[in-house]
Amino acid sequence: MQLLAITIGSVIIAAAFNCFLIPHEVLSSGLSGLSMMIGMLTPLDTGAANFLLNLPLLVIGYLKLGRKFILHTILSVIVISLGLSVIPVYEIANSSILSSVFGGALAGLGMGLVLRQSASTGGLDIIAMIVSRKKDFPIGTLLSAMNAVIIGISGFLFDWDTALNTMVSIFVTGKVIDAIYTHHVKLTLTIITVKGEEMREQLVQNVYRGLTVLDGMGGFSKEGRNILMTVITRYELAEVKSLIAEVDPDAFVNITKTIEVMGLFHKQSA
Numbered sequence: 001m002q003l004l005a006i007t008i009g010s011v012i013i014a015a016a017f018n019c020f021l022i023p024h025e026v027l028s029s030g031l032s033g034l035s036m037m038i039g040m041l042t043p044l045d046t047g048a049a050n051f052l053l054n055l056p057l058l059v060i061g062y063l064k065l066g067r068k069f070i071l072h073t074i075l076s077v078i079v080i081s082l083g084l085s086v087i088p089v090y091e092i093a094n095s096s097i098l099s100s101v102f103g104g105a106l107a108g109l110g111m112g113l114v115l116r117q118s119a120s121t122g123g124l125d126i127i128a129m130i131v132s133r134k135k136d137f138p139i140g141t142l143l144s145a146m147n148a149v150i151i152g153i154s155g156f157l158f159d160w161d162t163a164l165n166t167m168v169s170i171f172v173t174g175k176v177i178d179a180i181y182t183h184h185v186k187l188t189l190t191i192i193t194v195k196g197e198e199m200r201e202q203l204v205q206n207v208y209r210g211l212t213v214l215d216g217m218g219g220f221s222k223e224g225r226n227i228l229m230t231v232i233t234r235y236e237l238a239e240v241k242s243l244i245a246e247v248d249p250d251a252f253v254n255i256t257k258t259i260e261v262m263g264l265f266h267k268q269s270a
Contacts, residue, residue: 029174073121112179189228
């Protein structure tokens with residue numbers, strides 16, 4: 001299901017670009033915006049430009065964010081790049097402002113779907129994910145802040161009406177991402193398992209959070225159990241559930257919404 005959601009989200013992004021933004025020379029955020037600019041001003045295909053620009057950041061993401069995350073991100077980058085090359089550039093709406101708003105919302109929807117599956121669409125998303133994990137800021141706001149340069153370049157290369165439409169598109173995209181990708185929502189996981197040490201190793205190695213292990217006993221069986229407690233952000237839930245199932249599919253997991261966290265939330269080694 002994760003791979004399907006990533007693929008669907010990536011196709012939505014490519015459709016938003018080719019059907020709403022590119023026909024009106026409105027740029028998207030980050031490296032996607034730069035690749036769109038290259039596609040408009042040079043013979044190089046937008047999809048090819050998007051893939052080439054993302055290669056260096058994919059390496060950084062692999063080093064900082066983990067193998068599984070970056071493999072999912074590579075899938076998203078490939079699907080978006082292919083979509084930009086295959087989906088025809090077609091002007092659905094005549095109004096540039098309506099296209100900016102709807103295209104931005106559609107792109108935000110696709111990006112939000114991808115981010116919820118513990119992946120990204122590449123580009124500045126990777127940088128924003130790293131900063132967001134360390135500082136715990138809303139990722140949509142971070143992406144909007146880092147894209148001011150895209151708006152400026154758009155104004156100088158095209159015209160300032162286009163730059164303002166680009167600003168609108170990026171703003172809407174960021175708001176939709178924050179509505180879907182609610183990473184700032186905290187969840188407490190209580191995991192009861194007979195494979196406590198294996199589960200501890202799995203979570204410590206793959207999850208960017210602290211962990212507490214307690215001893216317990218089954219109320220009916222009177223057999224020994226380990227109780228593992230951790231607090232994660234909502235965007236990590238899909239990945240953590242997958243990690244738990246790999247070690248012990250029969251583990252009992254209680255997931256509750258956390259109102260507030262005090263003390264150390266990140267790993268000290270991060």
